[in-house]
Amino acid sequence: MSGLTLHGFRYSVYVRAARIALHERGLDYALIEVNPFSGANDPPNPHPMNRIPVLNHDGFRLFETLAILDYIASFPGPALIPDDPKRRARMWQVQGIVNSYAYWPLVRQVYVAGAWDRAVGRTVDQAELDAGLTAAGPVLAMLEDIATEGLALSGPVTLADIQLAPMIAAFATAPEGAGMLARHPVLSRWWQAMAERPSVTTTDAGLPVDSTEG
Ligand SMILES: N[C@@H](CCC(=O)N[C@@H](CS)C(=O)NCC(=O)O)C(=O)O
Structure with missing residues (x-):
């Protein structure tokens, strides 16, 4: 293959x-x-x-x-898209949340300012970091509610888990992001379980060591 x-x-x-x-x-x-x-x-x-x-x-x-x-x-393997209409709808809802509301604050603001820039020795843009943390609040709250309900981010891995995991991983690389995630217990437990999957550990690039990478 x-x-x-x-x-x-x-x-x-x-x-x-x-x-x-x-x-x-x-x-x-x-x-x-x-x-x-x-x-x-x-x-x-x-x-x-x-x-x-x-x-x-x-x-x-x-x-x-x-x-x-x-x-x-669509390649052979365990279903990554649920058959159940409510589970499938929640999965797509998480995808929408991830693309529309999560990516910018979690990754482009909190991860970049709070983790990447620190790793490469740049001055942290505190205003950007704070703006990202503020915008991340409702996003994490929505995801906590969905994980608590148990139709998505709960149980067998779906495309929602797969798309969200790298963004939560990036967000939690910044200490401020990790602190905010810890205040969402169900989402934190979901992330702990995802973080142990071989597919997740093997794709972890870590942080850059200098500013030549971006
Ligand atoms: N809608 C695209 C978004 C992909 C995307 O924005 N990727 C980022 C990297 S994480 C990128 O290519 N950024 C380049 C840029 O913003 O110029 C998708 O779902 O694939």
Whole structure:
């Protein structure tokens, strides 16, 4: 089952979601490192909007993480999309929350200011960090409610768990994010369980060591 190639930046949360899905399915794939933030376009990014990830399966090129996850879920293995209508609807709801409300504050604000910039020795942009933490509040509250209800983020892994996990991982890399996550006990327990999965540990890129990476 080869012929799968993923273009992506190792620190990208969206790329990590695609990689987690590939690992959950036990699929071999080649990873081509593309950093859309570098401005170099070397190697060239096949994504017309210079985003990542891009999956290529024997010439079938696919971008947009939701579509990529849906495609990977169609390979043989345990169901990653529930049959039950309420569970499936909650799964897509989490995907919507992740894309519309979670990515920017959790990753681009709290992770970048609170973890990445510290790791590479930049001055922390406290205003950006604070704005991210403020915007993250309702997002974590929504996710806590959903996990508590138990139709998603609870039980067998679905595409919702796979897409959310890298964002929570990034958020919790910043001490301020970890502190806020700890105040959401059900979501914290969900993340502890996800963090132990081989698909999640094996796709952990850690933090960059210097500012040459972004
Ligand atoms: N809607 C896209 C979003 C992907 C995305 O924004 N990826 C980030 C990396 S985590 C990216 O490529 N950023 C480049 C940029 O913002 O210029 C998807 O679901 O795949």
